[in-house]
Amino acid sequence: MSAETIQSRREWLLSDRPASRLQARLGRAYVAWRRFSANRLALVGMLIIIALLVVAAFADVLAPYSPTVGDLKNARLLPPGAAHWFGTDDLGRDIYSRIVYGARWTLYVVILVAIIAAPIGLLVGTIAGYAGGWTDTILMRITDIFLAFPKLVLALAFVAALGPGIENAVLAIAITSWPPYARIARAETLTVRNSDYIKAVQLMGASPFRIVLRHIMPLCISSLIIRVTLDMAGIILTAAGLGFLGLGAQPPLPEWGAMIASGRRFILDQWWVAAAPGAAILIVSLGFNLLGDGLRDALDPRSGDQ
Amino acid sequence: MSVAENQAAAGRGSARAVAILSSLGRFLVIAVTTYLGLLAVTFFIGRVIPIDPVLAVLGDRAPTAVVERTRREMGLDLPWIEQFYLYVKAALRGDFGTSVLTTNPVMSDIRRVFPATIELATLGTIIGAVIGVPLGVLAAVKRGSLIDQVARIVGLIGYSVPIFWLGLLGLVLFYAKLQWIAFPARLDVVFEYTFTPITGFYLLDAAIQGQWDVFYDAWRHIVLPAALLGYLSLAYISRMTRSFMLNELAQEYIVAARAKGLSESRIIWGHALRNAAVPMVTVIALSYANLLEGSVLTETVFSWPGIGLYITNSLQNADMNAVLGGTIAIGSVFIAINLFSDLLYRLLDPRTKAG
Amino acid sequence: MSDTLLDVDDLRVTFPTRTGLVQAVRGVSFSLGRERLGIVGESGSGKSQTGRAIMGLTPPQAEVSAKKLAFDGIDLLSISPRERRALRGNRIAMILQDPKYSLDPVMTIGRQIVETLRTHEKVSKAEARERALAMLQAVQIRDPARVFDLYPHEVSGGMGQRAMIAMMLVTGPELMIADEPTSALDVTVQLDVLKILDKLVAERGMGLIFISHDLRLVSSFCDRVVVMYAGKVVEQIKASELRDAQHPYTRGLLNCMPRVGFERHPLPVLDRKPEWAA
Ligand SMILES: Nc1ncnc2c1ncn2[C@@H]1O[C@H](COP(=O)(O)OP(=O)(O)OP(=O)(O)O)[C@@H](O)[C@H]1O
Ligand SMILES: [Mg+2]
Numbered sequence: 001m002s003a004e005t006i007q008s009r010r011e012w013l014l015s016d017r018p019a020s021r022l023q024a025r026l027g028r029a030y031v032a033w034r035r036f037s038a039n040r041l042a043l044v045g046m047l048i049i050i051a052l053l054v055v056a057a058f059a060d061v062l063a064p065y066s067p068t069v070g071d072l073k074n075a076r077l078l079p080p081g082a083a084h085w086f087g088t089d090d091l092g093r094d095i096y097s098r099i100v101y102g103a104r105w106t107l108y109v110v111i112l113v114a115i116i117a118a119p120i121g122l123l124v125g126t127i128a129g130y131a132g133g134w135t136d137t138i139l140m141r142i143t144d145i146f147l148a149f150p151k152l153v154l155a156l157a158f159v160a161a162l163g164p165g166i167e168n169a170v171l172a173i174a175i176t177s178w179p180p181y182a183r184i185a186r187a188e189t190l191t192v193r194n195s196d197y198i199k200a201v202q203l204m205g206a207s208p209f210r211i212v213l214r215h216i217m218p219l220c221i222s223s224l225i226i227r228v229t230l231d232m233a234g235i236i237l238t239a240a241g242l243g244f245l246g247l248g249a250q251p252p253l254p255e256w257g258a259m260i261a262s263g264r265r266f267i268l269d270q271w272w273v274a275a276a277p278g279a280a281i282l283i284v285s286l287g288f289n290l291l292g293d294g295l296r297d298a299l300d301p302r303s304g305d306q
Numbered sequence: 307m308s309v310a311e312n313q314a315a316a317g318r319g320s321a322r323a324v325a326i327l328s329s330l331g332r333f334l335v336i337a338v339t340t341y342l343g344l345l346a347v348t349f350f351i352g353r354v355i356p357i358d359p360v361l362a363v364l365g366d367r368a369p370t371a372v373v374e375r376t377r378r379e380m381g382l383d384l385p386w387i388e389q390f391y392l393y394v395k396a397a398l399r400g401d402f403g404t405s406v407l408t409t410n411p412v413m414s415d416i417r418r419v420f421p422a423t424i425e426l427a428t429l430g431t432i433i434g435a436v437i438g439v440p441l442g443v444l445a446a447v448k449r450g451s452l453i454d455q456v457a458r459i460v461g462l463i464g465y466s467v468p469i470f471w472l473g474l475l476g477l478v479l480f481y482a483k484l485q486w487i488a489f490p491a492r493l494d495v496v497f498e499y500t501f502t503p504i505t506g507f508y509l510l511d512a513a514i515q516g517q518w519d520v521f522y523d524a525w526r527h528i529v530l531p532a533a534l535l536g537y538l539s540l541a542y543i544s545r546m547t548r549s550f551m552l553n554e555l556a557q558e559y560i561v562a563a564r565a566k567g568l569s570e571s572r573i574i575w576g577h578a579l580r581n582a583a584v585p586m587v588t589v590i591a592l593s594y595a596n597l598l599e600g601s602v603l604t605e606t607v608f609s610w611p612g613i614g615l616y617i618t619n620s621l622q623n624a625d626m627n628a629v630l631g632g633t634i635a636i637g638s639v640f641i642a643i644n645l646f647s648d649l650l651y652r653l654l655d656p657r658t659k660a661g
Numbered sequence: 662m663s664d665t666l667l668d669v670d671d672l673r674v675t676f677p678t679r680t681g682l683v684q685a686v687r688g689v690s691f692s693l694g695r696e697r698l699g700i701v702g703e704s705g706s707g708k709s710q711t712g713r714a715i716m717g718l719t720p721p722q723a724e725v726s727a728k729k730l731a732f733d734g735i736d737l738l739s740i741s742p743r744e745r746r747a748l749r750g751n752r753i754a755m756i757l758q759d760p761k762y763s764l765d766p767v768m769t770i771g772r773q774i775v776e777t778l779r780t781h782e783k784v785s786k787a788e789a790r791e792r793a794l795a796m797l798q799a800v801q802i803r804d805p806a807r808v809f810d811l812y813p814h815e816v817s818g819g820m821g822q823r824a825m826i827a828m829m830l831v832t833g834p835e836l837m838i839a840d841e842p843t844s845a846l847d848v849t850v851q852l853d854v855l856k857i858l859d860k861l862v863a864e865r866g867m868g869l870i871f872i873s874h875d876l877r878l879v880s881s882f883c884d885r886v887v888v889m890y891a892g893k894v895v896e897q898i899k900a901s902e903l904r905d906a907q908h909p910y911t912r913g914l915l916n917c918m919p920r921v922g923f924e925r926h927p928l929p930v931l932d933r934k935p936e937w938a939a
């Protein structure tokens with residue numbers, strides 16, 4: 001590609017008279033991308049998340065040992081070295097391999113929580129915003145009540161009743177994390193509810209159900225994605241906390257929080273057992289936070305300050 | 307002042323009082339519904355989710371007679387709504403049942419352990435605010451500078467680090483290697499028997515009684531967990547302070563203050579921060595509430611005998627009454643702090659009129 | 662020339678922006694005695710930046726340069742920031758456009774006035790209060806003691822702007838820069854505030870720089886008028902001779918003013934030529 005074609009392509013993207021909807025959309029995406037990629041920390045965040053995805057996808061290739069079966073006889077609690085990069089745990093399992101496989105469980109948790117909690121919040125928020133009146137009051141009161149709860153403690157209580165396990169942990173976290181999404185969706189809905197565009201759709205006789213589903217929900221998606229990305233770190237930390245307390249993933253799953261819990265017993269002498277999984281959690285959470293910040297600054301220039 | 311002016315001032319005062327009272331009324335309504343919501347959720351967790359709530363409360367080793375009696379006491383044969391009514395009534399009396407683990411009423415257990423948590427969270431918030439506010443102010447004033455970058459990274463790591471892990475590493479470093487701090491507990495065993503707490507806040511109690519050896523020992527135990535919680539709240543407080551300050555520093559009244567010839571420090575601390583202080587109060591209160599919650603994991607790591615450790619111990623022993631009682635306790639304080647901070651906001655901001 | 666209060670020669674203010682340097686002020690020159698000078702020009706012509714450069718309130722990222730920028734013989738660009746600050750609010754004062762945003766919302770009006778005074782003069786609290794009350798009286802606030810304890814949101818816009826004037830004049834400055842002091846006010850109180858300002862300026866023998874985009878207001882209120890366009894002075898003229906203005910841009914501004922008794926169709930459009938800015 002010559003410099004000239006790149007130049008003309010850029011002009012096409014940045015044209016202030018886009019010829020098609022696609023061109024306008026691509027142009028906007030391009031501007032957002034330029035703003036995003038100018039933020040070095042955001043790029044670092046994106047790289048971390050890409051690395052997480054890659055590691056999770058190719059865990060079988062990347063991990064030299066089994067994540068669940070260890071060499072009890074010869075490889076118990078070995079310090080980091082050439083054979084075991086991050087050392088081994090009390091069951092002789094390679095910690096590096098467990099962390100690599102743990103990436104899958106981290107993704108499993110954040111994705112499941114997101115696809116449970118975000119739609120609930122979206123539904124509650126758009127319905128409340130579009131319907132208004134009593135529906136709005138009641139739904140938002142419920143949302144506020146959930147917002148006023150301590151999330152981790154509530155998740156603990158839920159898991160206590162549901163029984164420990166990673167699925168129940170996901171459920172408990174999802175139940176406690178939808179309210180902010182509902183608030184965001186409602187706020188977005190309120191800004192478009194009285195727009196001419198929605199009025200026009202109403203005049204054409206679309207049902208409220210269809211309007212909310214086809215015309216309002218799509219408008220809430222981008223701010224919701226930013227918020228979900230920013231929440232990912234919190235979700236990971238909560239899941240790890242539950243795992244640490246023995247309420248999330250159960251052994252022998254290589255979940256990072258549970259790995260820290262099992263390393264706790266040897267923390268004073270074999271610190272590496274707990275150190276590596278904690279560092280993994282820190283890095284991935286940091287990645288999501290950086291990415292979320294960058295997305296927010298790029299897509300929502302109003303809040304570009306912090 | 308003349309009589310008329312006095313009256314005018316009094317009139318303003320009472321208008322303000324009315325405004326505060328009316329918002330107080332609204333807050334009471336919110337407080338009550340939120341508290342009922344909390345009870346509804348714990349009721350749901352304790353009575354609806356488990357297949358046999360009695361078993362969930364007593365464990366599976368209780369004798370049949372006890373099981374039957376408890377079943378009747380809990381009103382499990384009644385319709386849901388009546389059960390809930392009884393549940394709320396009991397909760398309002400402070401009756402959360404008996405803990406299987408300690409065999410005490412849950413409420414008396416909570417009373418015993420709560421001061422430890424409050425002490426920890428309070429110290430953590432103080433650390434967080436004392437460092438976080440100036441850090442946020444400096445980051446905003448010197449926007450884009452090295453200190454701004456550092457504050458940002460420090461904050462981001464605070465948002466991203468698993469606190470229980472940081473606590474474990476802290477123990478390795480400061481307790482095992484450097485021996486700067488004492489082992490995980492609230493006091494050395496020596497003092498456990500000689501020291502009689504008054505308020506339950508050991509630092510305070512030791513200071514009141516002039517037992518400085520106890521004070522020092524208590525300090526050596528609390529300093530690391532409090533510093534960790536302080537770091538969490540610092541991350542949040544400094545970030546919010548920065549954003550509030552940036553917002554204030556862009557206002558016209560800052561230009562006016564410069565035009566008056568005020569010094570930069572007077573402008574920053576006397577005008578911008580005073581304006582930012584109004585929302586800051588909410589942030590600090592919220593971070594305090596978050597620390598109460600954060601204490602669950604921290605207390606577990608540091609064997610800190612507070613509500614968090616109480617809940618996790620009960621969890622491990624399937625002591626459902628204790629878990630839910632603890633949840634309600636933390637939830638209530640959480641709700642109270644939320645409401646209180648809102649109220650304080652209104653009191654501090656001269657612009658908030660009635661409604 | 663002991664008469665000259667302010668001497669501005671080739672003042673330039675340059676902002677670095679993402680798209681390059683923006684020259685907000687490009688070589689403005691004028692001098693001012695104890696008189697009333699109006700600066701007019703359309704939005705973005707650099708009026709406010711000129712005023713702020715004189716005050717020393719240019720944003721830190723911007724660059725200010727001038728062959729000469731002297732106040733009462735003091736070279737403003739060479740003195741230390743501390744000395745500059747001592748002048749600000751003391752001998753040179755500035756009134757901003759909108760009292761709603763220019764007064765600190767969480768501080769009472771009285772305290773804000775006292776603050777200016779005590780920053781520049783060593784006076785006791787009681788004396789500062791007395792002088793603040795007297796100043797409030799001077800800007801024709803009928804009930805100074807009451808207003809003293811009010812917060813800015815508790816007073817009307819006109820009252821707020823008077824409080825602002827009081828806050829800035831309490832130290833008895835020699836030069837006052839008023840940046841559109843009445844544009845944010847109700848038409849009905851605009852004239853009141855202007856009269857108060859006019860009276861105080863006359864009484865105290867201050868120099869005044871009155872920034873506005875309203876040529877008629879400026880011509881009736883000032884002795885001399887500087888017309889700015891795109892960061893440059895295109896014409897300097899006595900207010901009384903404005904009718905004979907030569908520059909086409911000034912004539913354009915004049916023509917845009919509605920006059921009673923003349924039906925004009927179509928409404929005139931302000932002419933802009935790049936060569937005026939050159
Ligand atoms: N912070 C800044 N960064 C970059 N450019 C600026 C900045 N502030 C002002 N400018 C530029 O300076 C020019 C002059 O601005 P100024 O505020 O002096 O105009 P003005 O004549 O007062 O207009 P108005 O009547 O709207 O107040 C503007 O065109 C603007 O582009
Ligand atoms: Mg201006």
